[in-house]
Amino acid sequence: MYLFKKDKKKIPPKTEEKRRIWGIKEETLNLILEVSKESYPNEFAATLIAKKGIIEEINLLPGTLSGSGMAILHTHMQPPDITLSVVGIVHSHPSGNFSPSGADLYFFSKFGNTHIIVGKPYNPRSWQAYDARGGKIKLEIVK
Numbered sequence: 346m347y348l349f350k351k352d353k354k355k356i357p358p359k360t361e362e363k364r365r366i367w368g369i370k371e372e373t374l375n376l377i378l379e380v381s382k383e384s385y386p387n388e389f390a391a392t393l394i395a396k397k398g399i400i401e402e403i404n405l406l407p408g409t410l411s412g413s414g415m416a417i418l419h420t421h422m423q424p425p426d427i428t429l430s431v432v433g434i435v436h437s438h439p440s441g442n443f444s445p446s447g448a449d450l451y452f453f454s455k456f457g458n459t460h461i462i463v464g465k466p467y468n469p470r471s472w473q474a475y476d477a478r479g480g481k482i483k484l485e486i487v488k
């Protein structure tokens with residue numbers, strides 16, 4: 346008990362985790378919604394690429410348009426030219442429910458810290474960003 350307490354003291358006070366990624370470009374979001382719509386009834390998935398805290402680009406992941414979803418994504422989760430600017434993954438849920446599934450939560454915890462799920466009908470309201478633990482985060486839309 347004493348040792349446990351002592352160990353606990355060594356842990357520095359928890360500072361509020363700063364979010365490195367705070368926004369997404371409007372045109373990038375529109376592109377995501379468009380590609381999601383085009384991929385329906387299949388899922389689509391892409392890496393999210395950010396510059397200076399704003400998601401500006403997506404990079405489509407090959408082999409994710411077959412409708413088998415995250416299982417296939419796993420085999421492609423490390424693009425060959427991965428850089429620090431890849432911050433997470435966006436994927437679509439043709440079901441329209443854009444909360445993360447169990448498989449999504451596992452994936453979120455393994456790859457990046459900013460993830461987006463878009464759901465049918467793929468409009469500016471049918472998406473949500475999540476952190477690595479599956480907690481909802483807010484992204485500003487940057488024009």
Ligand SMILES: [Zn+2]
Nearest residue numbers: 436438446449
């Ligand atoms: Zn999913």
